[in-house]
Amino acid sequence: MKDSSKYYLTDHYSWVKTETGTFMCAHETADGLVYSVLSQDKHTLLEGNASYMEFKKNDKLVDSPSATYIYRMQCPNLWDCIGTNIIRQVIRASQAKNMYHTFSESIGERVSLTGGIHYHLFPSPQKVLETPDSTYQRMGMSFKRDALKSAARFILEHADRLEKIQAPDLLDELMKIHRVGSWTARATVADYTNELATYPYGDAAIRFYAREALPCHEWPKEEAAFIQELHKVAGAKNMSSSIATLIMVHEIKRG
Template sequence: MLVDAVMTDHPAWMPAAEGFLRVVRQGDVVWLLTCRRNPSGYATDAQPLTGSGERPVLEVVDPSALAGPDELVLPLREAGRVGRWRNPDLWDALATSIVRQVIRAGQARKLYRLFSQTHGQLVHTEHGPLWLFPTAETVLELPEAEFARLGMAFKRRPLQAAAAAYLEHGDKLARLDPLLLRDEVQTVPRIGPWTAGATVADLTNDYALYPFADLAVRTWARRLAPERAWPDSEPEFAAVWRELAGVQLSSWTLLTLAWGVRHANTAGAAAF
């Protein structure tokens, strides 16, 4: 499918000369996701590398129907249609949100990739090696010293608590309604509303469930409309954002984050 932009917020996306690459686990199948840049936009594809099964879901959000103040919606409309792959792996979505807790996106990306390359599954592709995040079993077995060595000491307890919960209840959690899942994962020690919301949004692409008053959304909203008097506090920003977006809350939030990822320009070049 051809889109104008692809949302590459997940740290598993690797930059390439012609776009971006990522491997994902869906059940027993490992998929290679590719986004190739061309003059008309990005051509997206999913190819199974092991086994066969249901394809990961790419959803496309079209900003042409966005309603709201011009200073906010016009830049999003100009950016065009954004494609985002749902994360088909509950464990990876939960672990990724834990890695992203508190720290900035760039640091989370480095930690996620280092942890994956050290203890995750190596996947050989025609474009070179890629890695999956370590399994829940692996995370549970790692000693405290190894987390410290990799700069992940402050992530050890939440990751291991989540790994234990996933191994015990993962099948049940995967079948829950998104709203119930968001509540249920918060029963895991050290998993709060931000982590739960980010996890469910990654799995479903419903960004009305994302913590839409977080620093990332506030930062890019201010960049989109710097002349607007945005509230400083999260609760006040959340109320304003919800009122502005209305029934388009998911689209507003996803498109704003995608616009931010695109403009952050944090990814380096690599060979495709």
Template structure:
């Protein structure tokens, strides 16, 4: 069983581990068949969701893409139960490549996170607001300072309300926050809910991974054209198709630099 380790909170040393907050406790998750370990609190543990390419067999996918996803097999992913972290992570991913975002996020954890096992919990919204400008600049995050602080203020005021919203409604609600556009909101909500039908599936990452998985297909080059094509191709399986294609890309990221993210 493959794991989708797209979130930069994963410590990729073997076995990959990640600390995560839930509304009732904090957990250490290992990307193996072992269950999450409770670090503090109680309540239900975060368990992985499975995206299975077998469910896409009847879609009539282009042959090369269908073969690549079939060879990948089912993919496990732990949705991010911490909405604040999902939003902050999407902001960090703006503009820069995924490898740069992972490095920046990991450095933020080391500088301001709470130790949890041999990794860290991410800083809370309150901690981000308390960090001096110079500390963020030293972490290479001067450009991220304003959107992170705007998001932190908004989360502290609206987080409880946001937590009750369906995914598609939440995507719209987050865009009220300055410097949060459709890409950032969609990426954050997909991370938080596990529903990749709200992910910005026309973005560069999905386009590149689809074309690399199936170079023989003439994929649309532009974002709107690709998004429309992808949506029609996926039908009711838009979330699963997008998730497993991104997972395929994560499995092959070592072959080249990961596509960057737009400013939104």
């Protein structure tokens, strides 16, 4: 049954739109496959076993009626979070999303989900290391190869230990990976923990979302000034809910 007070975010690149218009995603974990299926309007969780975090909409960042409660899937696979944000580095969001899906469809494991629908998982660390350079070149990912392989080796070596580390220390650990700096580490931890306030929310994506949400407001272009203005407009106490609100508004306006 539809509940318009709820809205489920699909900003993580693992989400795909099916032929019927529903949305689905899946991740491999040590305990098996975790998946989720959403309705076409993203107001209803149809099925799945994924964990979600609830955020209350920040009304100060919305200029039209929308859902009160926002839900974001907690990505259960740290490797997927790292790999996704390495792919996001220094390229446009649309290009990064296409690259993520090309990568998954080319070398990721193919699994069957509800209704016999097939889904390609994000490639495992082992697969990333086994894949020859020529395949990365064919996928247009030669410039991502070294960083992905460095991260894959790090995960395989330290996976058990990393799963037990809390967010502040996890940031420091991730930045030990070659070509993983503060932005990538913070974006990764935000995806993995759903503590969205960890995300580097002065970046170009959030600045763009803020302009979409409140187009009549004069948002600073410079990162530090933008963060100060966002705190002023939204309130600095619960930035996770504010970031979730901006993502929701972006998804609604983009259809």
